[in-house]
Amino acid sequence: MIGIDTNILVRYFTNDDLVESKKAAELITSYSNIEASMFINNIVLCELIWVLERGYKYEKAQIVVLLKELLLTIEFFFENHEILWLSCLDYEKYPADFADILIGKLNNKSGCVKNFTFDKTAASALNFELLE
Numbered sequence: 001m002i003g004i005d006t007n008i009l010v011r012y013f014t015n016d017d018l019v020e021s022k023k024a025a026e027l028i029t030s031y032s033n034i035e036a037s038m039f040i041n042n043i044v045l046c047e048l049i050w051v052l053e054r055g056y057k058y059e060k061a062q063i064v065v066l067l068k069e070l071l072l073t074i075e076f077f078f079e080n081h082e083i084l085w086l087s088c089l090d091y092e093k094y095p096a097d098f099a100d101i102l103i104g105k106l107n108n109k110s111g112c113v114k115n116f117t118f119d120k121t122a123a124s125a126l127n128f129e130l131l132e
Contacts, residue, residue: 004028004040009024011023040078045067045078046099050099067098083105096121100125
């Protein structure tokens with residue numbers, strides 16, 4: 001298994017740099033059909049979504065499709081696959097950032113009974129309570 005960082009995924013999905021995008025595609029293709037051969041950790045996934053939203057102006061619907069495709073691909077292995085899938089589904093439904101939703105779910109899995117925030121958008125999602 002190899003680790004994949006945010007820049008590799010950004011180049012692969014956006015094709016914004018011909019040289020780096022080609023190298024990223026070649027790397028990912030070289031592990032095609034090899035189950036759990038590429039590891040994507042939670043931070044990389046959160047960074048990817050942030051970069052696509054803020055830097056590349058992807059719509060949430062586009063990101064949800066991309067996320068679901070990534071999570072369903074046999075080649076990629078994730079730190080918390082089930083929690084990431086559930087976070088993706090909530091990200092699709094709520095206005096909160098993906099990272100905030102994931103934080104709440106990971107905290108709950110670790111035994112937290114409540115998650116507090118000052119972020120009103122994050123508080124709109126499950127797992128968070130606004131601290132007033």
